Amino acid sequence: MEGIDYNEIFSPVLKHCSIRVLMAIVNMYDLELEQMDVKTAFLHGELEETIYIQQLEGFVEDNTKVCLLKKSLYVLKQIPRQWYRRFDELLVKAGFVRSNYDSCVYMMRRNEKVILYLLLYVDDILMASSDRQEIQMLKKRLNDEFEMKDPGNAKRILGMDIMRDRNKGELFLSQHGYLRKVVERFRMKDSMIVGTPLGHHTKLSIKQCPQSD
16 A cells, blocks of 8 residues: 555666767777676565565465565565665665766766766666776676676667677667567568658558559
């Protein structure tokens, strides 16, 4: 119940424009770009409310008793917010500063210079730095705190493929794979391509649709 079992539930997520800005900075200054994922991120949130739950099926010992919940669960409404607060507190304690324009963008400065960037989207993390050692130190800190997956160099984020050629100084974001899945999901992979988009109110009959040769 609102106000009893939970209060605030809002949790910020990373803006897509922040990803594009970071990619531009990474390519311009030839930074190292790596990523990590937090396993079962929402289970790391810390509860502020006192919550009781019914005994789980198969573990009932006394029907007159209930269980005191000490660890967060995915079904709780406040868990996305509590996870974000836990991660935010960890980064601030580690010396990061949160961006004024995006609450999921963090920067670590040294001598007035940004030495490490971190972007967070729920459980997906992008990190960039000119010094790989700084990234490794951050990864160790995160591994000490949470159970993490470390795929290494960033190759994909939020359905976007990161294609980079450091020798040529090129970095591109592509949603080709994501769009292909969308087209296949809506059974449009055999549809004909048209050069001029139509308004959403336009209705076509079978006879008006372009025909393949």
